[in-house]
Amino acid sequence: MNMRNGLWVPVAAAMLVMAGCATAPGESIYVPVGGQPTDAPEPPRTDVGTNTDSAPVWRKSEQPEPEVSAPVESAPQSSSPSYRDAGEQLSPAALSLVREADALLAQGNVPAAIGRLERAQRISPRSAAVYFKLSQAYVVSDQLGTAEQFALKGLSVAGSDLRMQRAGWLLLADIRRARGNVAGADQAEERASAL
Amino acid sequence: MKKSNSPSGKKRKSPKKTAKNQRRPWFWRTFFRFVIFGAVLLACWMVYLDAVVTSRFEGRRFEIPSRVYARPLELYDGAGISAGALERELALAGFRKGDGTKPGSYRRNGGRFVISTRGFAFPDGAEPRRQLALSIYRDRIENFSVLRGESSPIVRLEPAQIGGIYPAHKEDRILVQLEDVPELLTQTLLTIEDRNFYQHFGVAPLSIARAMLANIRAGRIVQGGSTLTQQLVKNFYLTREQTLLRKGNEALMSVLLEMHYDKDDILETYLNEVYLGQAGTRSINGFGLASQFFFGEPLKDLQIHQLALLVGMVKGPSYYNPRRHPERATERRNLVISEMEDAALIDSVTAARARGMPLGVSERPSYSENRYPAYIDLVRRHLARDYREEDLRSEGLRIFTTLNPAIQYAAEYSVTDTVPRLANASELEAALVVTAKDSGEVLALVGGRDPQFAGFNRALDANRLVGSLIKPFIYLAALEYPERYTLITPVQDKAFALEFNDGRRWEPKNYDGEERGPVPLHEALSRSYNLPAVRVGLDIGVGEVRDTLQKFGVSSDIPEYPSMLLGAVSMSPVTVAQMYQGLATSGFNTPLRTIREVTDAQNAPLSRYNLAVDQVADPAAVHLVQYAMQETMREGTGRSAYYNVPEELALAGKTGTTDDGRDSWFAGFSGDLLAVAWVGRDDNGATSLTGASGALPVWSRFMAQVPQHGFAPVMPDGVGYHWVNGQRQALTNEYCDNARRMPFIAGSEPTQEVSCSGVLQKRIKGWFEGLFQ
Numbered sequence: 001m002n003m004r005n006g007l008w009v010p011v012a013a014a015m016l017v018m019a020g021c022a023t024a025p026g027e028s029i030y031v032p033v034g035g036q037p038t039d040a041p042e043p044p045r046t047d048v049g050t051n052t053d054s055a056p057v058w059r060k061s062e063q064p065e066p067e068v069s070a071p072v073e074s075a076p077q078s079s080s081p082s083y084r085d086a087g088e089q090l091s092p093a094a095l096s097l098v099r100e101a102d103a104l105l106a107q108g109n110v111p112a113a114i115g116r117l118e119r120a121q122r123i124s125p126r127s128a129a130v131y132f133k134l135s136q137a138y139v140v141s142d143q144l145g146t147a148e149q150f151a152l153k154g155l156s157v158a159g160s161d162l163r164m165q166r167a168g169w170l171l172l173a174d175i176r177r178a179r180g181n182v183a184g185a186d187q188a189e190e191r192a193s194a195l
Numbered sequence: 196m197k198k199s200n201s202p203s204g205k206k207r208k209s210p211k212k213t214a215k216n217q218r219r220p221w222f223w224r225t226f227f228r229f230v231i232f233g234a235v236l237l238a239c240w241m242v243y244l245d246a247v248v249t250s251r252f253e254g255r256r257f258e259i260p261s262r263v264y265a266r267p268l269e270l271y272d273g274a275g276i277s278a279g280a281l282e283r284e285l286a287l288a289g290f291r292k293g294d295g296t297k298p299g300s301y302r303r304n305g306g307r308f309v310i311s312t313r314g315f316a317f318p319d320g321a322e323p324r325r326q327l328a329l330s331i332y333r334d335r336i337e338n339f340s341v342l343r344g345e346s347s348p349i350v351r352l353e354p355a356q357i358g359g360i361y362p363a364h365k366e367d368r369i370l371v372q373l374e375d376v377p378e379l380l381t382q383t384l385l386t387i388e389d390r391n392f393y394q395h396f397g398v399a400p401l402s403i404a405r406a407m408l409a410n411i412r413a414g415r416i417v418q419g420g421s422t423l424t425q426q427l428v429k430n431f432y433l434t435r436e437q438t439l440l441r442k443g444n445e446a447l448m449s450v451l452l453e454m455h456y457d458k459d460d461i462l463e464t465y466l467n468e469v470y471l472g473q474a475g476t477r478s479i480n481g482f483g484l485a486s487q488f489f490f491g492e493p494l495k496d497l498q499i500h501q502l503a504l505l506v507g508m509v510k511g512p513s514y515y516n517p518r519r520h521p522e523r524a525t526e527r528r529n530l531v532i533s534e535m536e537d538a539a540l541i542d543s544v545t546a547a548r549a550r551g552m553p554l555g556v557s558e559r560p561s562y563s564e565n566r567y568p569a570y571i572d573l574v575r576r577h578l579a580r581d582y583r584e585e586d587l588r589s590e591g592l593r594i595f596t597t598l599n600p601a602i603q604y605a606a607e608y609s610v611t612d613t614v615p616r617l618a619n620a621s622e623l624e625a626a627l628v629v630t631a632k633d634s635g636e637v638l639a640l641v642g643g644r645d646p647q648f649a650g651f652n653r654a655l656d657a658n659r660l661v662g663s664l665i666k667p668f669i670y671l672a673a674l675e676y677p678e679r680y681t682l683i684t685p686v687q688d689k690a691f692a693l694e695f696n697d698g699r700r701w702e703p704k705n706y707d708g709e710e711r712g713p714v715p716l717h718e719a720l721s722r723s724y725n726l727p728a729v730r731v732g733l734d735i736g737v738g739e740v741r742d743t744l745q746k747f748g749v750s751s752d753i754p755e756y757p758s759m760l761l762g763a764v765s766m767s768p769v770t771v772a773q774m775y776q777g778l779a780t781s782g783f784n785t786p787l788r789t790i791r792e793v794t795d796a797q798n799a800p801l802s803r804y805n806l807a808v809d810q811v812a813d814p815a816a817v818h819l820v821q822y823a824m825q826e827t828m829r830e831g832t833g834r835s836a837y838y839n840v841p842e843e844l845a846l847a848g849k850t851g852t853t854d855d856g857r858d859s860w861f862a863g864f865s866g867d868l869l870a871v872a873w874v875g876r877d878d879n880g881a882t883s884l885t886g887a888s889g890a891l892p893v894w895s896r897f898m899a900q901v902p903q904h905g906f907a908p909v910m911p912d913g914v915g916y917h918w919v920n921g922q923r924q925a926l927t928n929e930y931c932d933n934a935r936r937m938p939f940i941a942g943s944e945p946t947q948e949v950s951c952s953g954v955l956q957k958r959i960k961g962w963f964e965g966l967f968q
Contacts, residue, residue, distance in 0.1 A: 028866045028907040031844040032334030033277060033900055080936065081825030082845045082907040083818070083916075093271030093349040111803065115319040118634075118791075118806050123269065123349075125633035126866070126909070134806070146807065149783075153808045156781045159909040 028084065028126065087159035090127045094120040098133055110141040128158040132171055139175060148175045166195050241447065247432060248451045257467060258362040259370060259591030259796060263574060264354035265598045266636075266791070267317070270310075270329060271349040274336040275867075275902045278306050280601040281331065285310065287355040287600050289491040291557070298324055299492060306331040309342070313493065315353035318595065318792045318800050322351050334902035357598055358571045360578075360587045365476050369483035370591070370796070371494055373463040379499065379540060380482065381462065383506045386538045387531055389423040393458055397424045397449035424449040427465045471505065471512050479512075489517060491557040499541060500552040503531040517556045525554060568649030569642030570598050573769070574789045576655070581802055582793070591796030596789050597636035602629055602868070602901060606639040607646040609897035614644045614874065617892070618883045625893060626653035628772040628871045632864050634806055635776055635785035637769075651877070654768045658751075659858045659875060662762035663723045663886065664771060664851035665744070667778055667820050669732040669760060670720050672743045674816040676735070677943035682819050683921040685713035686727035693733075693757055703729050703761060706852065706885070715921045717937070720823040721831030723850060725761055732760035746811040748773040748784055762851060771862055772871045778820060779847075779864040781911055782812030814911035815940045821847055821908050822938050824863070832887050833863065836895035845905035846898065850886030857881055859889025866904030870894055913941045925949040 090098065101116035114137050121130045131154030138147035155168040169192035177185035268276075268284050276284075285301050295302035295309035302309045307330045314324040325344030330337045341347060361367060373381070385392050391399055399422050406420030421429070428448045452461060472479035472488060479488050482505055486494040490501055497505075507527040508515045517524035529550045536546035574596050578587060586592070606627050614625050629639040642652035651657075673680040688711040693701040705725050719727035732740050740760065741753045753764050766774070769787065777784045785808050793801045824847035827833040832850040840846065848863020859874040859882070874889035876882060882889070910916070918934045920927040924945050927934050931951035 029843060029845070029905040030275065030335070030902070031841055031905055032275075032902045033841075080829070081822045081847075082905065083822075083910050083938070084907045085910055087909050091271075091273050093269070093273065096348045111800070112319050114805060115803075119269065121806060122631065122634055122636075123271070123274075125631070149808050149810060152810050153780075153783055156783065156810075156814050156911060157909050 028088065085160040087128050087157045087161055087164065088124065088126040090120070090124045090129050094124040094127065094130060097123070098130065101133060101137070105137060105140060110137055113137050114141075126157050128154040128161070128164045128168060130154075131157070132164075132168060135171060135175070139178075144175055144179050148172065148179070151175060162195050166192050169195070241451070244444065244448050245451050245455075248428075248448050249455055251431060252452070252456065252464070257368060257370065258364075258366065258589035260362060260367050261360040261587045261590065261592040261594055262356055263358040263360070263571060263594045263596060265357045265596060265600050267315070267351040267354040269349055269351055270327060270336060270339060272336060272339045274339075275334055275904075276331065276336065276601065277334045277902060278303070278308075278331045280604070281308065283604060284352070284355070284600055288353055289355070289487070289557075291491065295326065298496060310352075312350070313353055313496075315351070316798050317351065318593075318794045318798060318803075322353070325350060354595065355600060357567050357596070357600075358574075359477075360575070360594075361477060362588045365478060366480050367474075367477045367484055368467055368479075368481040369487060370467055371463075371481065371483040373459055373466070375495060376463075376466055376482065377495060377497065377502065379535075380494070380497075380502045380506065381466070382538075382540050383502060383531065383535050384466075384509070385423075386534055386540065387506055388426070388509060389421075392423050392462070395422055395424075395453075397451075397453035398422060398446045421445075422449065423465050424452055424461055427461060427468060428452060430468050430470060431464075469509055471508055472516065473513065489556050498549075498552070498555070499535075499545065500528060500532065500549040501555055503535065503549065504528040504554060504556075507531040517554050521554055521556075528554070566647075567598060567603060567640075568647065569652050569654055570596075570603065570637075570640040570789070572642070572649075572652045573637065573640055573655060577789050577804075578793075592801065593794045593796070593798070594790060595792045595794075597631075597638060597791060598789070599638040603639035603641075605900040606641050606870075606897055609893050609900065610641045610644060610646065613893045613896050617874065617889055622876050622880065623874055623882065623884075623889075624653060624657075624877050625875075625890075626657060626768045626873045627893060627897065628654050628768045629897070630772050630776065630787060630869045632776075632779045632867055632869045633785070635787050636791075637772075637787055637789045638868070640769075653873065656767060657873065657875075657877075658765040658767050659873065659879075660762055660853040661764055661766050661771060662851035662853040662858060662860060663725075663728075664775075664849055664860050664862055665740075665760065665762040665764065666720055666723060666728045667824060667849055668743045668747065668774075669728050669735070669740050670716065670823065671778075671812060671816055671820045672735045672739050673716075673731050674819045674940075675813050677816075677940035680716060680731070681939055681943045682717040682822060682937050683715045683919055683924060683945070685924075686716050686719050687730055688712060688714050688719065688724050688726050690726060691730070701757060717823040717826055717921075718831075720820075721826040723827075723832045729757065729760045733757060743812070744774065746784070747775075747777045748786075762853065768871045768873045771860070771873075772869060775862045775864070775869055775871065777811055778817060778824070779869045780808075781814035781908060782810055782817040783808040784811045785809075815914045818908060818911050818914050819938055819940070821906075824849055825906065828863070833861070833891060835887055836863075836891060836898070839892070839895040839899040841899070843905065844898070844903070845907055847906050848894070850891060852885040852887075855881035856884045856889070859884040860886050861890035861894040863894060864906060865898060866906045868898070868901065868903055870897055872897070910938070914938050915941055915944065917944045919945060920949050923947075923949050927951070 104113035135150035173188035293300035403420035851860030
C-alpha cells in the first residue's frame with residue numbers, strides 16, 4: 001500500500017479536476033417517452049446544450065482551427081449505427097456521491113465508500129471517472145484484481161478524453177506494478193506517456 | 196402370594212361390614228393419596244407450563260419474516276422518469292396524495308411535485324425526513340430542491356416493500372418497542388381491555404366476577420374478564436377452543452408469566468402479538484404492522500382516531516374490519532373515543548373532533564405479498580446461496596433488491612398487452628428479463644403471460660434452444676482475428692453439406708431457403724443468414740465459439756456439434772441476458788444481481804453483493820459486433836422495432852428463431868437497458884412465429900415505454916471508422932455510391948482505394964440539397 005500512495009496523489013487530483021466539469025458534449029441521446037406514443041411530432045430540438053455561455057461566436061470569414069474536436073457523430077435523425085468518440089461526464093448528482101465517497105475513504109470506511117460509488121455508477125454508468133474511483137476504493141481495500149478490472153472498464157468508456165485516459169493508464173500501471181505485473185505496468189505507463 | 200390368591204371369597208361374604216368398619220380410614224387414605232397425587236401432578240403440570248411459558252418468552256419471542264424491498268428511487272436533477280411512473284412509484288412506497296406537508300404524502304400539479312418523505316434507515320446510513328420539490332419535463336426531473344430538512348442534491352425515497360419471506364405459520368409483524376409506541380395508544384388499550392393491568396397478578400378474579408354478572412344479566416357474553424396477560428397467553432400458547440381446562444391453563448400460565456416478567460415486558464409482547472387482521476394466508480400481528488397495513492403509516496405518526504380504531508379492533512379483528520365493515524368499525528371506534536374521553540385521556544373537544552373524522556384507512560393494504568412472484572423467486576434462489584431458509588423465515592432480515600418497479604410495470608404491460616395479439620395467442624407463453632446494461636442489476640422479470648401467477652417461472656426455468664442468438668458470438672470469435680475477418684469480409688451464403696464420420700449428413704439452410712452468394716460479414720449478421728454463420732463458425736472452430744460463449748458466462752453444457760452454430764444450445768432467458776451483458780458493454784462480463792444488500796433486523800449489514808466487472812473479450816472486436824447489431828435494428832431482421840420505438844432511440848439487438856417457430860427470441864439493448872424476450876409454447880410445439888414477429892414486438896413495446904438513452908458506444912482504442920465500398924473491398928469517398936462508414940480494427944481496413952467520378956460536384960450538390968426546391 002505504502003509504495004502506491006505516492007502515485008495516488010496525481011491520479012486522484014487529475015480525476016477530481018475532471019469530475020469538476022459536469023455536462024459536456026458527447027452525452028448519449030436521451031429519448032423521453034412522453035406518455036402517448038401517438039403524440040404529434042415534437043418540435044425540433046434546440047440542442048440541450050446547457051453551457052450556452054461558452055458558445056463560440058462564428059464569423060463569416062473564419063477558417064477552422066487545425067485541432068477541432070471531432071464533430072459529434074451520427075445526429076439523432078441518422079439511422080446509421082451510432083458511436084461516440086468522447087465518454088460522458090459525471091452528472092452533478094453522481095459527483096456529489098463521489099465526493100461523499102472520498103470523505104468516507106479518507107475515514108477508512110471502504111464499504112460505505114463503495115456503496116456511494118455504486119450509486120454514482122448507476123447514475124452515470126458511462127463516465128470513466130466513476131470506474132476509476134471504484135478502482136481506487138478497491139486498491140485501498142487491497143482487492144487489486146477487482147481494482148484492475150474497474151480501471152480497464154473506466155478506460156473502455158474514457159473515449160477521446162486525453163486527461164481521463166492518462167489518469168486511467170497511470171492508475172492501471174500502479175495496480176499492475178503492485179500485483180507484480182511489471183511488463184503490464186510498463187506498457188500501461190507507455191500508453192499514458194504517449195498521449 | 197397365597198393370600199392374594201383367595202381373598203375374593205372372603206370379601207364377598209361380608210362386604211358391607213368391612214366397608215362400614217373401614218370407611219373412614221380408607222376414605223381419608225384414598226383422599227389424601229389423591230390429593231398428594233393431584234398436587235404432584237399439578238406441580239409437574241406447573242413445572243411443564245412454566246417451561247412452556249419461559250422458553251417461548253425467553254428465547255426468540257417472535258419469528259419475524261424477512262422483508263424484501265425494491266430499489267429506492269433516487270431523485271435528482273436529470274433523473275429519467277415520467278410523471279406517471281413517479282406517481283405509481285410513490286403509491287407503491289405507501290405515499291398518499293395530499294398536501295405534500297405530512298410525511299408520507301405528496302402533491303402533484305401537472306408536472307410539478309411536492310413530496311414529504313418519511314425518511315428511511317438504509318444500510319449505508321439514514322435518509323432523514325425531507326420535503327422535496329421537483330418538476331418533470333420530457334421525462335426528466337428538473338428544478339429539484341429540498342424545501343425542508345437537510346439539503347442534498349440527491350435524495351432516496353423510502354423503498355417499496357415488494358414481498359416477504361414468512362414463517363411457516365404465516366404470521367407477519369413489524370416489531371415495536373414500548374418506548375416507541377405512542378403513550379396514548381397504550382393508555383387507551385389499558386382503558387378498554389384491562390384497567391387494572393399494573394395492579395393485578397395475571398388474573399383478576401374481581402373482573403371475572405364482574406364480567407360473569409354482566410353476562411348473566413344480559414343473557415349473553417357482553418364482557419370478557421380476561422386480563423391482557425391472559426389474552427397474551429391465549430394467543431401465544433393455546434388453541435382457540437373454549438374449554439374449562441383451557442381456561443384453567445390460561446389462568447395458571449398468566450400467573451406464571453407475571454411471576455417471571457415485569458409488566459412492561461408483558462405489555463410490549465402483547466403489542467407485538469395481538470392479532471389484528473388477515474391478508475390472504477398472512478396474518479397481521481401487532482400494532483406496528485397493523486398501522487402499516489390499515490393506514491400505510493408508521494405507528495408513531497397515527498392520529499387519535501386511528502389509534503382508537505386499532506384498539507377497538509382488538510375485540511374482533513374480522514368483525515370490525517374497517518375495509519369490509521366500515522359502519523361497525525366507525526361505531527366501535529367512536530365508542531373507544533368516548534371511553535378515552537371518560538378516562539380523561541383526551542378532552543371533549545378533541546374527542547368530538549376525532550369522532551367526526553373519517554376512518555382514514557388506506558384503500559388497499561400497503562403492499563400485496565405476491566405482486567412480483569417471478570422476481571421474488573429469483574431473489575430467493577440468490578439468497579439460498581448464502582442463507583438458510585429457516586433464518587430467512589424468522590430472523591427479520593431486510594433484503595434490498597434491484598427491482599425497479601417502473602421498469603417492471605412496463606415489462607409486465609408489454610407482455611400482457613402484446614402476447615394476446617400474436618398469432619394463435621391462446622397457446623403462447625412468454626418471458627421477459629430486463630437488466631441495467633452497465634451494472635448487471637436485474638430490474639424486472641416476467642415469468643409468464645400472466646405476471647401475477649406464481650407458478651412455472653419461464654424466465655429462469657424454461658431452457659429452450661436459442662437459435663440465431665448465438666450468431667453474434669460466432670462473428671465475435673471471427674472478428675478477434677482482424678487479419679482474417681473484418682465487417683466487410685465477403686462470406687459465402689451458399690449451401691453445403693457436412694458429412695460426419697458415422698455417415699450422417701448435415702445440410703444447413705437459410706430461413707427463407709434462398710442463397711445469395713458472397714455477402715459482406717456485417718450483412719450476414721444483421722440479416723441473420725444461416726449459411727455464412729455456419730461457414731465462419733466452422734472456419735474459426737466450434738471449440739473457439741464455445742470458449743467465447745463460456746467466457747461470456749454460459750455455464751451450461753454447450754454441445755460441440757456444428758449444429759451448435761445455429762443455436763442448438765438450450766438456455767433460459769436469464770442465461771441469455773447474462774451472455775448478452777458482455778456484448779452490450781465493451782466485452783465486460785457483469786454478473787447479474789438481484790440483491791444489493793442484506794441486513795439483520797437491527798440494520799447491521801450481513802452481506803453486500805457488489806458490482807463486479809471482468810473483461811472477457813477484445814473491446815475492439817465487440818465494437819464491430821455492436822455495429823452489426825445496430826444495423827440489425829435499422830436495416831436487418833430487427834427493423835420492425837421502430838414501429839413502436841421512437842426513431843431517435845438507437846438500439847442494438849438480435850433475433851432468434853428455432854425450427855418450426857418453437858422459440859421466438861429477441862435480445863438487445865439501448866444505452867441503459869438490456870432486455871431479453873422469449874415467446875413460445877410450454878409444450879415446445881410449433882408456432883407460426885419468428886423472432887421478429889413474436890419476441891420482438893414484446894421487446895420493442897417494452898423499450899418504447901421507458902425513457903432512456905440511446906445506444907452509442909464509445910469507440911474503443913484501436914478502432915477507426917472509414918468510408919468503404921463493401922463490394923469492392925476498398926476505401927472510398929463519402930459521396931460515392933455504396934459508401935458506408937464502418938469501424939475497423941486498426942490495420943485491418945482496406946488498403947485499396949476506389950474513387951468515383953464527380954465527387955466534388957456531388958458534394959456541392961449535397962450542400963445545396965433542398966435549398967432551391
